[in-house]
Amino acid sequence: MLKLYFICGSSNIVGRQFEDVLEQALKAGITLFQFREKGPGSLDGEEKRQLAQRLKKLCHAYNVPFIVNDDWQLALDIDADGIHLGQDDEKIETIIEKFEHKIIGLSVSNFEEYDQSDLQHVDYIGVGPVYATSSKSDAKKPGGIELIRKMRLYDKEVPIVAIGGITNRNCEMILKAGADGISTISSIAASGNIEQDVKSYLDYYK
Ligand SMILES: Cc1ncc(COP(=O)(O)OP(=O)(O)O)c(N)n1
Ligand SMILES: Cc1nc(C(=O)O)sc1CCOP(=O)(O)O
Ligand SMILES: [Mg+2]
Numbered sequence: 585m586l587k588l589y590f591i592c593g594s595s596n597i598v599g600r601q602f603e604d605v606l607e608q609a610l611k612a613g614i615t616l617f618q619f620r621e622k623g624p625g626s627l628d629g630e631e632k633r634q635l636a637q638r639l640k641k642l643c644h645a646y647n648v649p650f651i652v653n654d655d656w657q658l659a660l661d662i663d664a665d666g667i668h669l670g671q672d673d674e675k676i677e678t679i680i681e682k683f684e685h686k687i688i689g690l691s692v693s694n695f696e697e698y699d700q701s702d703l704q705h706v707d708y709i710g711v712g713p714v715y716a717t718s719s720k721s722d723a724k725k726p727g728g729i730e731l732i733r734k735m736r737l738y739d740k741e742v743p744i745v746a747i748g749g750i751t752n753r754n755c756e757m758i759l760k761a762g763a764d765g766i767s768t769i770s771s772i773a774a775s776g777n778i779e780q781d782v783k784s785y786l787d788y789y790k
Pocket of ligand 1: 589671673689767
């Protein structure tokens with residue numbers, strides 16, 4: 585499920601339709617999708633809910649789970665498959681009862697955050713940024729491949745999805761360092777050839 589985790593919101597799509605981009609990515613084989621509706625021009629309220637519903641339906645047509653970023657109330661309202669929370673978002677302990685059979689992801693950027701996180705109910709951790717990213721204005725300092733290597737040594741079991749500045753040209757070393765999967769915004773959302781770019785990522789698992 586974590587092999588190729590596409591994350592996207594309206595602000596990441598320029599000059600095309602969100603649904604078209606997502607459908608091309610689904611057809612090409614992304615394995616998980618996160619709706620991350622934040623940043624300039626992002627939708628709110630009923631418009632956001634309706635977009636989320638449409639994107640969830642599209643994901644389900646390709647048997648790909650639909651995860652909501654941050655907005656756990658929206659995730660509940662539309663019966664999403666899961667939620668991704670960061671260290672500054674709602675605490676997992678306070679929502680776990682409502683998400684009992686759902687996928688729960690947590691961001692972990694360093695060992696301090698790892699140590700203070702209760703991973704009991706967490707299905708995967710998003711570790712990054714590996715490289716510099718322009719998709720998150722408040723991203724921390726990039727940790728490079730060493731961040732993944734060290735996190736994997738620190739916890740040999742927890743599913744790790746790497747994030748931040750990843751492309752299909754730099755992902756091989758990240759997987760070799762111990763990540764179970766790759767997550768990306770811009771390398772798919774801004775791709776001129778989504779089918780080819782998604783397939784190049786997936787080739788590393790063959
Ligand atoms: C898979 C994955 N990993 C990390 C993040 C970042 O979450 P967070 O730190 O809460 O930052 P925002 O994405 O909410 O700006 C993520 N979304 N997904
Ligand atoms: C959403 C997000 N979280 C990060 C983290 O480090 O936790 S980096 C990031 C942005 C990833 O976008 P791109 O693939 O375009 O670099
Ligand atoms: Mg968040």
